[in-house]
Amino acid sequence: MLEVNDLHVSYGAVNAVRGVSMSASAGRITLVLGSNGAGKTTSLRAIHGLLKARSGSVKLDGKEILGRSAHRQVRQGVVMVPEGRRIFPSLTVEENLRMGAYTVSRPDAQRTVAGIYEKFPILSERRSMPGGLLSGGEQQMLAFGRAMMSQPKVVLLDEPSMGLAPGMVDRVMSRVREMADTGIAVLMVEQNADAALAVADDVVLVQRGEVVWTGTAENAQSDTALVHAFLGEA
Ligand code: ATP
Numbered sequence: 001m002l003e004v005n006d007l008h009v010s011y012g013a014v015n016a017v018r019g020v021s022m023s024a025s026a027g028r029i030t031l032v033l034g035s036n037g038a039g040k041t042t043s044l045r046a047i048h049g050l051l052k053a054r055s056g057s058v059k060l061d062g063k064e065i066l067g068r069s070a071h072r073q074v075r076q077g078v079v080m081v082p083e084g085r086r087i088f089p090s091l092t093v094e095e096n097l098r099m100g101a102y103t104v105s106r107p108d109a110q111r112t113v114a115g116i117y118e119k120f121p122i123l124s125e126r127r128s129m130p131g132g133l134l135s136g137g138e139q140q141m142l143a144f145g146r147a148m149m150s151q152p153k154v155v156l157l158d159e160p161s162m163g164l165a166p167g168m169v170d171r172v173m174s175r176v177r178e179m180a181d182t183g184i185a186v187l188m189v190e191q192n193a194d195a196a197l198a199v200a201d202d203v204v205l206v207q208r209g210e211v212v213w214t215g216t217a218e219n220a221q222s223d224t225a226l227v228h229a230f231l232g233e234a
Contacts, residue, residue, distance in 0.1 A: 001023075001024060001025050001026050001060065001061060001153060001154060001185040002023060002024040002025075002047075002058070002059070002060055002078070002154045002185055002187065003023045003057075003058070003059045004020065004021055004022045004023065004043070004047055004056070004057070004058050005021050005056060005057040005058075005059075006019050006020075006021055006055070006056045006057065007019070007020045007021070007043060007046060007047070007053055007055075007056035007057075007058070007066075008020075008053060008054040008055045008056055009039075009042050009043070009046045009051060009052075009053050009054060010054050011042075015209060016039045016042045016209055017039040017042050017043050017046065017053075017209045018039075018208075018209040018210050019056075019210060019211075020039065020043050020056075020206065020209070020210065020211055021211060022043075022187070022204045022211065022214070024154055024185035024186060024187040025185050026153070026183050026184070026185050027180055027181065027183050027184070027185070028180060028185060028186070028201040028202060029176060029177065029180045029186040029188055029199060029200045029201050029202070030185075030186065030187050030188070030200070030201070030202045030203075030204060031188050031190060031196050031197065031200035031202065031203050031204070031217065032044075032187065032188065032189045032190070032203075032204045032206060033190065033193055033196070033203060033204070033205050033206070033220075034205060034206035034207055035207070036191075038206045038207055038208060038209070039206055039208070039209040040158075040189040040206055041083060041158055041159075041189060043189075043206070044080065044156050044158050044187070044189055046066075047066075047156065047187075048070050048073060048078065048080045048156055049065075049066075049067065049068050049069045049070045049072070049073055050070055050080075052067075053066060053067075060073075060076060060077065060078060060153075060154065061153075065078070074102075074103055074150050074152075075103045075150075077150075077151075077152050077153035077154060078152065078153070078154045078156065079100075079147045079150050079152040079154070079155055079156070080147075080155075080156040080157075080158070081143045081144060081146075081147050081155065081156070081157050081158065081160065082158050083158040083159045083162060084162065084163075085139050085140055085142075085143040086143070087131040087132075087134075087139050087142050087143055087146070088131055089130060089131050089132025090130055090131075090132060091130065091131055092127065092128050092129060092130060092131065093123050093126045093127045093128070093129055093131055093134070093142055094113065094127045094128065096131045096142055096146055097113055097116060097123070097142070097145050097146055097149055098113070098149070099146060099149075100145075100146035100147060100148070100149030100150055101113075101149040101150065102150075103150045104149070104150060104151060108151075109149065112148070112149050112151065113149070115148075116145040116148055116149070119145075119178075120141045120142075120144075120145055122138055122141060123138075123141060123142060123145055126138065135168075136163055136164050136165070136168065137164055137165070137168035137171065137172060140160055140164065140168075140172050140175075141172075141175065143160075144160075144175055144176075144179065148179070152184060153184065153185060154184065154185045154186075154187065155179060155184050155185070155186050155187070156187050156188075157176065157186060157187070157188040157189065157190075158189050159189055159190055159191060160172050160173075160176065160188065160190070161173070161190060161191075161192045161195060161196070162191070169192055169195045170195055170198075173195050173196060173198065173199045174199065176188060176199055177199040180201075188200070197217050197220060197221050200217040201216065201217055202214070202215070202216060202217065203215055203216070203217050203219075203220040205220075205226070213226055
């Protein structure tokens with residue numbers, strides 16, 4: 001569904017991403033692992049048109065989308081949940097959700113909000129509360145809910161577990177699994193390898209701007225040398 005090929009991104013003279021290829025398929029979670037500064041966030045931002053790539057290709061259902069703005073990509077079905085969630089703290093939960101629905105018609109948005117409240121009862125309970133008053137885990141649910149408002153085919157997730165209490169991390173990962181199980185293709189960057197491997201299908205390991213390993217989550221978990229190499233660097 002989403003195919004990234006030979007992506008290169010530079011910050012001036014720094015070649016942060018050097019020929020990265022990865023893909024995400026409907027109903028599956030592709031997990032991107034790598035130590036700090038490996039180029040994971042840079043890759044996601046370039047894929048989503050938030051940074052200019054030097055070269056490469058990003059295809060959505062076979063059609064080139066690299067260079068298209070994030071705004072256009074959302075209309076085409078690719079949405080990103082950024083690191084730190086970026087919810088609007090002074091807007092209510094419901095207003096935050098509606099901000100994600102600018103690509104859909106009003107009746108559709110109404111139906112989608114109702115569907116999200118069904119999936120995330122905590123958001124329904126808190127619907128009139130300013131987003132900034134939610135706990136970290138609740139804010140992450142809100143960020144997921146907001147992303148779902150545009151009825152996406154592909155969701156790009158940047159470190160959804162960041163800053164969350166350990167107990168909350170597994171709950172957030174279960175939500176990511178549920179998201180994929182509805183048929184969405186998920187491309188997720190995570191530092192929390194153990195929790196993320198437990199729900200992922202495919203793994204891409206990135207080091208110094210390059211992909212050094214790809215395989216199934218099962219193989220990644222049983223390949224202790226790989227895990228040690230990764231954890232040793234992390
Ligand atoms: P993290 O988990 O810490 O976000 P990451 O794998 O997502 O790590 P990136 O943030 O993509 O890594 O950074 C990749 C490289 O690009 C690093 O060497 C980083 O120092 C560099 N870099 C990131 N942002 C900028 C920037 N705005 N200007 C210059 N260099 C940058």
